[in-house]
Amino acid sequence: MQYSTQMLAQNKVWAYEAALADSTLFGRISRGQSPRVLWFGCSDSRVPAESVTGCGLGDLFVHRNIANIVSPDDPSAMSVIEYAVVALQVEEIVVCGHYGCGGVRASLLPAPDELPHVGRRIGPLRALACRCGGELDRLADVDAKTNRLAELNVLEQVRSLRAMDVIRDAPQPPKIHGWIFDTRSGLIKVLDPTDE
Structure with missing residues (x-):
């Protein structure tokens, strides 16, 4: 079957x-629908937004892509953000990455020829890894580097969202949170220090 x-x-x-x-x-x-939260997460099958947050149908407006990248050059992501903020008037946006992210790990390795679309998608992650190379190089292994880069990526996406005109110009700009899901414990960790 x-x-x-x-x-x-x-x-x-x-x-x-x-x-x-x-x-x-x-x-x-x-x-x-009248969700209060836009969830911006990774496409990874282990991190379904409603399941890991205990939310029900209609609670979240969800956009997922490889490595939860918020890019002004991505018409799909931008249309979701615009609709969530302008039409649905969400009160909050959550960018949620996760430890053990394959997209993040791939950004630390040479780009495989057989996955050109993935290579383009994770280009911003490769650039972030270069900018944070000193910090990442001090970490012991590829798992530690992947997990730290996943955290840095979430914070980068939060910064990107906060800088967008559609967010800043909203009559009631949504609060933006940076979180990371730990696949080892099932718990979500708050990354953004302004998110307490």
Whole structure:
């Protein structure tokens, strides 16, 4: 059996159980969305935003890409940010990276020829790794370097968001948080010192 067939069967069970737990759920979410938070995360399958935060349907507006990179040159990311801030008027934006990120690790290694799109996507990470080379070089191994660069990347994306006109010009600019998910413990760590 294909995994997609199993997924469809699991969806039926999930929908039944969700409606049993809250008979108003599907009627409520079918009328529209009003999430309070934009989640900007990594595409990694181990870090689903709703699961790791305990949020439900409609709680988060989500954008995910390799290594949670916020780039003004990325029309997909920028349209999500614009819609979240202007149309949905989210109150908060969370940039959440994670330890053991494959995109971050790849930025520390030579670019493979067979993944040119990934190579372009992680270009900003390679540049960040170069700028922070002294700090990263003092770390013992590639895992420690990857995890520290993942933290630095989140902080860089927070800075990028805070500098965007769409954020600064909003009538009520959303608060922006920098977090990292620890795949070893399941816990989220706050990285941004202004986020207490």
